[in-house]
Structure formats: structure tokens, C-alpha cells
Amino acid sequence: MAGDRSVPDDDSEEATESTTDSQGRTPRPAEAFDRSDTDYYLNRELSELEFQRRVLHEALDDRNPLLERVKFLSIFTTNLDEFFRKRVGGLKQQIVAGVEERTPDGRTPREQWKEVLETARPMFERQTECYRETLRPALADAGIEILDYDDLDSDERESLREYFESSVLPTLTPLTFDPAHPFPHISNLSLSLAVLTRGDAADELTFSRVKVPQNRSRLVRVADDEDRYVLLEDIIADNLDLVFPNVEIVDSSAFRVTRNAEVGRDEEVAEDLIEMIEEVLEERRFATVVRLEIDADTHPAVRAVLTDKLDVAEREVFEREGPLDFRDFGSLTDLDYPDLKLDSWTPKPHPRLADASDDDSIFAAIRSGDVLTHHPYHSFRGTVQRFLEAAARDPDVLAIKAAIYRTASDSQIIETLIEAARNGKQVAVMVELKARFDEQNNLEWAKKLESEGIHVAYGTIGYKTHSKTSLVVREEPDGVRLYSHVATGNYHSETAKQYEDLGLLTADRDVGQDLVKLFNYFTGHSLHKEYRRVLVAPGNMRERFVELVRNEAECARRGEDARITAKMNRLEDPEMVAELYEASMAGVEIDLVIRDICRLRPGVPGVSDTVSVSSVVGRFLEHSRVWRFENDDPGYYIGSADWMTRNLDNRVEAVVSIDDPRLQSRLDHVLDTLLSDDRKRWKLNADGSYEQSRPDGTVGGTSAQETFMREAKDAIRDLDSR
Template sequence: MLAKDRVSSSIATSDFISRDLSWMKFNYRVLDQVKKPSRKIFEKLKFLAITSSNLDEFFMIRVGSLYNYIDYGKERVDYSGLREKPFRKKLLQEAQQFFQEQNRYYTENLVPQFEQNHFSIVKDLARLSDKQRKQLEEYFNLTIYPMLTPMTYDSYHAFPTLMNKLLVFGVVTREPDTKKDNKKLSFVQIPQNLPRFYEFDDDDYVTFVPIEEVVRTYIHRLFRNITIQSVNLFRITRNGDFTLDESDDLESSFVEEVRRKLKTRKTGRVVRIETESGYSSWMMRQLINRWNIDKDNLFEVEPGGLLDFTSLWQIVKHHDFRNRVPKTPAPVPPVTYPEMGNEDIFEVLKHRDILLHHPYNDIEPLLDLIEKSAEDPNVLAIKLTIYRLASESRITAALLKAAENGKHVSVLFELKARFDEENNMREAQRLHKAGCFVIYGVSSIKTHTKLLLIVRKDGKQVTRYVHMSSGNYNEQTAKLYTDLGLLSTNEVYAHDVSEFFNVITGHSSPTDYQYLITAPRDMREQLISLIRQEAENAKKELPSGIAIKINSLEDREIISELYSASQMGVPIQLIVRGICCIRPGRPGLSENITVRSIVGDFLEHSRIYYFHNNDEPKVYSGSADVMVRSFDRRLESLFLAADPTVKKQAMNIISYNLRDNMNTYLMQEDGSYQLIKRGKSAPFDIHKEFFRVTLDELESVKLF
């Protein structure tokens, strides 16, 4: 059997699907949004930029993590059964195929649509008018040229540190009028603070000129009296996966350790080179040898393509096209709070729980609660966990105001929130200087839970207001991500959340929670217990069923329990947006398991766990996915939907997800996905239908 056939056989026979190969399938589903005929060109460019950003992060973290094993000789066996080096080859081959599909669709299908949509990307400056070329030359002379620094690599010059994800020219030169081979390699890095495109805005038409083409045209001015043999554009991706040395519990040491590790992202080992075609083979040999990679790590853009599709955001967000990107409908009031904004939120929450379903419901009630708490003289304390914040966050502003007004403010900033570390450190220091009690994470565990506790004096009584969520305290992503957040004054929630904050901010280990399931304490065990109860009910021929909506499903123990429950006859409906390592529909293993993935206008981010429980459903929501890291290396929480209406709302969300026939992919036994074909059925698009949910609909909702 050939090595390639052995790899395919191993992947196909495993009961578990590779996490990383599953992620590649997810990015293909995002790429499908680029290909959707109903989408306008600017939507397509947006989704193409997202696929490119996704792929960058994938190489920095997942491929970077794999190289941490390879480089240090550590053993790793993928769920597919492959060891480190064979899996590296398979993974890079899959990434190559995706990269080529991206670029092929861009050049063959998108670029021809530019002209009719009143813009173009002009790479050949000869196509510009004399006036435009003169303007570009002035821009180069006055703005770009002073910023450029040619960096030569030879026996007298050390190899320069080239920045992660920036465009770089590799320039091969030699002395003129000499016969000996005296080639030299220099690098010209395009500054990151320049816009990717220079714009000519002429009436109703915009010409975008890539900044690299301006530099290429005048790059000879950096190499005077020298023969330039080749000018090669490329972009590198570095390993961004790092672990922290947290042996020292001192806060200041931890913050400095985070800062130090962040710098390694700028110098981490190279895991990918993207390059334009026609590059100098001599130059590429130097780079490949220097960075200890091979041709599998080399991703080549064909003529007419574009390096780094994330730059397309500049076009999507251009002011001339603002009205040509479909607008999201205005948020609607929560079904249990139709009078939103007309009543005092403090009083409303004394009488009912409010489940916010973003982005269909505005985040405003939550922001209103926090901002009023900052000003209300009766509010005594505010406690909050922060994983990712919006830029110019209203929440940070409210917490600063609260501290200024003398309230006790406790904030846990997770400094290990990937790619938000620097922003979180900066915001945490602002709050610390204002007098807030700031915690920088909890030892080696990442705090991913989303919890808010407000303590307010009501005469002689004290009322505790809680918010528990699947999403971040971020008013920007609340418009783009689907998330659930529960506002309540229920004393059981308040007690549990108070106890959990004592774990986070102090040294406490509560004996029990009534409405919360927490990690790393016992979340995996509790979920396993709930799954086994469904299997036991099925065995007794009692009603059973499991429906779970999450972002990622990877934990082997939970997957094994779901397999066992399926074999006992439990119907299992899984809605998993991204990574999914379970193999549905395999005879004798998982015939009763169905997996859907929904990819569309909004990023599916909410988590809901439903257990039929012999017609007495238990429903949870919260911050945790079914991942090893969620159960073992993170502070996570799931909250029970105790209020009957809230429970019905959560069940209705799952019901709608199962009815969607516009954005839904069915996962096949081999790990591939097929878009559901609507046929003659009426369209049901959850990203539209959730704007129309009524209280009456909840009464009849039933799963299984």
C-alpha cells in the first residue's frame, strides 16, 4: 500500500475526526458564502477576507502548535491516527488545496465583477493616467520612501527579523560589470501603518492601487548603481502559539511574562510563506533553509491574484460602497421584555428574567444595567469577568465611572485571551489606576466564563442582579455573533454566581452549586451524567433525546458517551458550527447521531445543551464548548434555564436551528459536509426568522 493510501485509510477508519482537518472543512463552508449567487460583491469580498483571516490564525495557532511538537521531538497522535510528520504533510496539503481554491475563485469569478460594481484593483501602473501616476510618485517620494529600509543579508549583515503577516519584497541584486557570482539578498518590508491600497475616487468609480505595486515601481531608488536581478513579493506567517511559565504566582511577574511571550509572536518560527509566482529560486532556497521548512510550506499566488485577502476590508468599508452592503435588520425587543427602554431595568428584573438573544435582541438592556449601576447611589458593588472587549468600550467607561463614584468594582481580565492580550492589559491597567480591584486571570487556567454580579441596596434589603452569557461583554461583536445572555435577580443564580466569584477572586472551593455547572471542577462529569441518564431512559423505553448547539465538539470522553447513548437508541441532534470530531451515522456506532453546521450572515456562537429527561427537559447555556481545554484548562460555566419561559426560548432556538434550510450543512460519515437542499419547502433562514419570534410560538415548542 502506498504511503498516501495508508494515510487515507487511517483517517477513514478512525472513529474520531481530526480536529484540524475538521476546521479546514469549516473554512470551506465560509468560502461557500463567497460563492453564494444571492450575495452582492461586497458581501463576497467580506467573506473572502474572513476566510483569509481564519487561515492566518489557523497557521499561527494550529500549525504552530504542531511544529512545537515536531521541533522539540515530542510525540503527538492526531485523532485521525497519524503521527506528527505524516499529519503535518496531510494538513499542509489540505491547506494548499484551500488556498488555491480561494485564489482561483477570486481571479476567475470576483475580479470580473469589479468593473460593473464601479471599482477596480489596478496592479499595472501603466493603466493609470499621467495625472494619477504623478500623484502616486509624489505619494511615494513624500510618504512611502522615507519609511522604507532596505535590509541586506550577507556575511556582514545579520538576517533581519521579518514581521509576521506583513508584505515583504525580497530583492536579489549583484554588482554591475563583474563576472563572478556575487548575488546578494535584501529585504524591503512594507510598513504596517500604510493602507494597503492607494485610492483614486473619481465620481462614481474608485480605483484601488496596491501599495506594493507603488513600491515595486520605484524600488530601484533604494538600490542605486546596483543591478537588480529580481524583485519578489512574499508574506510569512509565524508560530503564534505559546505557553506561559506560571510557576511564580506574583501578579507583576505574570503580567511581564505575558508581555515577554507576546514578543515571541514577532520572532516565532516561520510556518508558511505566501509568495507571488515567478519568484527567484535562489532567494527561495535561502528562505527555506533559513526557516527550516520545505516546499509544502510554500503557498504560491498565480498571476492576477492578490496576497493577503484580509486587505479587502478596505474596499468593503469604503464610504462609497456603504449603501451597497446589505444592512442588518434593527434588533427587536426580547419576547419577555417588549417594553424595553420604557421601564426601570432594576424594577423589571425584580419581577422576571430576561433572556437576550443577540444580535436579534439588542445588547442595550445589559449596557443600560451596567451604566445605571455606575451612577446609582444604591449600587454597592459590581463584579465582572472580561475576555474580549470592544474598542472604546462602554463597559470600561461605566466601570471607571463606578470606581469614581466610590463603588466596589472587581474585574477579572483574562490576559491570555488570544490576540486580545495587549488590549486587555491596557484596559486592566486603566481600571487598576482608577481604584478597581483587578485580577489578571487565575493561575494556569484561562478564564472564559462570562459573568456579571451587581449588588444593590433596596431599603433594608439587598438585591443581587446577575448576567450569565455565552458571549463576551463586547457591544461590537454582539451585533455580529449569535449569543445568549440571561439577566436575573433569582437568588439561586445570585448565590451560585457570588460563590463562583469567590473562587475567581479569592481562595474558595464551594461544595455545591444549584444552577451552575462549572469547569474545571466537574463540567465534563456532570455532562456525562446527563448523557448517561438519557441512555438509561432509552434502555427503559422512556422518552429520551439530546440536542446540543455549540461552536466546537472535540472532547473524546464526551464523544464516546454520545456514541454509547446513540447505541442505546437515544436520538441525538448536534448543531456544531466549526470543529466537529464526532463521526455521525456510522453503522454500529452512531446511527442515531445527526450533525448540522450553520454558516450564514451571523457567526453562530451561542451554546445550548438540551436533555429530554423523560419529558422534564433540562436546558443549559453558557460559555463552554465540548473541548478538552474547556473542561480541563478553563474556568467555564453553564447555567440552568430555570424559568419556564426562558427554557422554552432556549428550546425554540434549537427548534429553529433544526428547521433552517438556507444556511445548514449536514455532516456525512466521512467528515464531509453537504448543504441541505430546500427543494419545494418554504425557505426558513434563522438569521431572518429570529427577528420575528413571538411569545405565543414558545408555548407549543417541543423537541423529540
């Protein structure tokens, strides 16, 4: 594969001005705005790293409970692992392929690659510093000790040696690299020990790799009744004489490898999409290395072997004081220390559906008026899952259709669809096999659905299907009625407890007919261009959003009040950014809540004076997409698409208008509450940096997420008191 060749680490050929430009360069005020001026656009990759900096801040912020801070330390590692696999891996592939095309902000793939590595390095150092100097001592003070091996007494060491010999040693497979043994394959994100040994002082050093087993607890209790732990890699390192007897253990150190996830395939020439996905999963195991993490005191001989055999450049090597991997530290949040955690949260019943005691009554509740769900404040099981379960059992339901992008490994949604088919319903399911990192899970579910006789579509050629939609067709006394669900989040019961998302349950016939067209595209081959209430990408969505932004600009030019409020995960599409700039220059007030990537620079004189960009980072991942246009009727929309080029042009997405004034008022409240958050909200500056909002004279400040939790509890309490 082209991506498996290393990137030349040569700075001499890259002495261009843009290589040394920082994300902080700020464009000059423009008398005549030029959409193509690269200075008006922030870099996508550096913007995402700025988001990860905000995630890391949750671990640094001493206003958070201690174990909540540890959880974010773990989340930061997981997020950066994915960033390196996807984004850095993609950049490296482009460099090897000789791609020189510049991004909207004017950077080549090589320039981005270098800046990303330079930006990430101090972030890892800050993470390590946070753990070693702040969180670990604070945990110890609270009774949770993460010990070095040197901290143990002789009895404790002996006890752990017995544990190692009985429970760990049998799982280890040491792999030696020498003339008789090839260099071993190092699997993605695995934690390993590099061990140097020799028979006697005259012998050359021998390199061996020992993988830290992932089926053993990483944090090993020193004693059963105490919260005192030693890392598994430290136990292995201290007992290597049992792994390599009768030789001298010269040195051992930990290392960790990150491999590229951007393994591409031309699906248009693939004869079998399932076979193609299986090949992609296999090739990821052997994909090119994009990052090597090593202990700061790694022996020079080990460093030389690893960089040579893994084919990594020096700038791709990250020396760390250790631990190298914080993912497992999130398990500490399961310990019984309530004072060190946020109060637990259980999603609440939706007030509109709480009294729906049987299958028929949930349909009656939806017929009586649209229902807006807000997860995780409203229960996913008590709303979306219950809706589909009722449909599966109801003898009057004729058909169920659903688009599955991601779902839980033990998905009740899938089991419900299988039950529906067994009950004689017509069931059609769109399973997106190309959902990154969920390919294997989705592949297994697709095969199970097919084994039950359910019609399964595997996506569409050239596009990922990212829409979150389902449709229930029901025979009723006045004829066939369509019940629809259009949402911003996946049909995933577990992430629904942690991801903030919105969804619409409606019996509106226009929405239902629009989804009929969409599902016919999934199982057929032709895409409709005209819809009544649903915006569909790659059909009418981009065109309609441009019309909505331009309409606000025209109203502002006429001297009318004009405002756009939008909430998304990412604002990346240069054309949409340019449309917002031109709307701002026309006088439109624009408030954006963008979770992570944002190419737009707010507050540029003469260009984006009226634009503010906020980002909320809290206990739940902000995931919903909402739009409010003051001069449109209805003016409110929710759905699956961010304003990214891939979402507007290269994915199948669905966005629905919200027509009900009650639901519009709720969306007003959601957006306004987020924009008034002075506890977890960050504001973007024109130079690409962020500043956290702080309360002004209010003890503790206002957190939007805490507000929504309190309101969900109050709504049910009020319902119960009636």
C-alpha cells in the first residue's frame, strides 16, 4: 500500500512561509471580501486539537470532582488515539502519495502534519504533568493509591510475583528479534515492553517484545481490601526473570504504537461490499505507524530498533514519563467514592410519554402532537426504543424501516427489529458498514438481520449513510398512517446515556412521505431531489441552507432584524463559512455553538464582527445539530448533518423542520441556555484560541447541562404531583 511508506523527515525542502505560519494568524479587515483568501479560514486539524485541549482542561480544572478529572484524563487519551489514527494517518497517506493540494487555510498535507505533531507534543506533556503532579497525589490523599514498584514492601512484591506467575505469565508470548526471528508485528494501540537481554557480558544485546495482555486488569490491586494499585506493565517489568530465565535483563521500557486507520478501497469496483469491509479491517492491523510513544528513559538501542523497524520519523516519536496509556484509568470512576464524583444521572421519562401505558397509547400520544426528545435528559429506552418496541408488537403495524449508523454491541434496537420480522412485519434496515471503528459490529448485526429474513441494505455507492431515521407504517381506522423518527444521534442505547442529542417523533404525513422516499433510495438506486419537510444530502440540503443564510442577509440589508443561531459538532465547509461571513457583513447577528472543529474566525473587523462562536464541554458530549433562522417559516431544524463538506456532499443525511410552536419554544430554550452557560462554555477568538467563560458574581455559575438535568427531574416531579 502507498500509505505504508515512511514520510521523509526533511525540513530543508519546506522553507515556505506557510510552514511557519501559526493558527493564530489573523486576516486584515477586507473592504471587498475575497472568499478564496486563505487567512479567513482556520485549519481543521489544529482546530480539532484545540477541542482536545478543552477536553484536557476538564482534567486540569480543580472545580471538577477528582474522579471526574481522572475520567477526562482517560477520554483525552482515547480522543487523541482516534485523532492520530484518522487525521494524522490521512495526512501521512497524502504526503506519501505526493499530494501538494492546499487546504482552504493554505496548508499542504506536509505542513499540517508537522504543525499537528508540534502542537500535540506539549499537550501530552501537560497530560502527564497533570497526572503525576496533581491527580495521582490527590488520589492518594483520598485513599486511592497508584504505586510505583519501589513503593512496595517485600511481602507485597512477593504476593504480586505469585499473582504474576499464576495469572499473567501463562498469557505472555515473548517475541525476540534476532537473525533467527523476524521483527514481530506490533498491533495497533497495544502497550508493550521492549526488553534487552544478553547471555553474558561479551554477548550482543538481544531485543524482545512482551505485549501487556489486554485480558488482564491493567490496575492490579496490591491487597484485596485496599484501593492500592500497581500497573500491570510494572509487575511484568519487575518479574522479567521469569519470562527470560538464565539471561541478564539489561533494560526494559514501555512503548506504544498507533497505526493509520485510513485504509481506503474503491467500493465502485468492489464486487462485494461485505468482503471489502472485512479486507479493510484486516489491513488496519498492519497499517503504517503514525505515532510511537516510548518511555522517556528508553535505552538508545531500543529506540533505534523501534524507529527503524516501525519506519517512523523522529518527529513521530513521543517520549513520555509514563504511564503511556491512560485509557484504563477511567475504571477508577467505578470505585465507591461518591464525594469524588459528580452526582449520578439517570435519564428521565419524557412527560408526554410517561402516561402512555400500552403500545397503542404511545402512537396516540404522537398523533396528538409532535414529541421532541432530548437525550440523555430523556430516557432513550423510554422514548425511541419504546416506540420501536411498540411497533414490533402492534398487530396493526405493517412495516418498520430504520437506518442504523452505529448501535450497541448488545443492541436491543436490533433485537426489536428481529422480533418485528418474526411477528410478520415488513422490516427493512439500512446498516452502514462503513461507520468507522464500528464496521465489525455493524457487519455482525447485518449478517444476523439477514439470517432472520430481514431485507438489509449496506449503504450506497460513494456515500456513507449517516442519517438517523426510522419509519413505522400502521393501519388505522382512517387509513394507513406514517410515524416517523428523525434524530441527531444514533440508535445506540449506551451512547444515548452520554451523548446530548435531539429527536422528533411525529405522525406528520409530509415527514412520513419524505422518509418513504429516503428509504426507497436506500433499497433502490434513485435519489429524490424534492421533499416537503426533510432536507436530504446530497439532494436539497446544501442548496436550502445557503438559501436560508442568504435570506437572513437580505433581510438585514433591508434594515430588518436578522439572526442565525446554529448548534453543530463541526463547521468545516468553506462555502458555508463564506456564506456566514457575507451574512455578517450584511448585519446578521450570528451565534454559533460548535463543539469542536470550526474554520470560521469570529470577530474579524469588517468581516465577522457580528459572529460569536461558543463550545460547550461538559459531562455529556454535545452532539445535537440545531438551526434557527429568524426570518424563515418555520425557521427551526434538527438533524444528522454538520456543516462539513463530507456531510453536505458526500454522505446521506436527513434534517427535519420543526413546525410545532411548542417545540420551537423548547429549541429556543435549549439554544439560549447553552449561550448563557458561564461554567462550561468556551468562546473562540479570531486567532483560533479559546477562552473559558467564568461566572461574574455568581457562585458556581450556570451550567447548561446541569440546568437541563434539573428541568428533566422537575418535569417528572410535577407530573407525579398532579
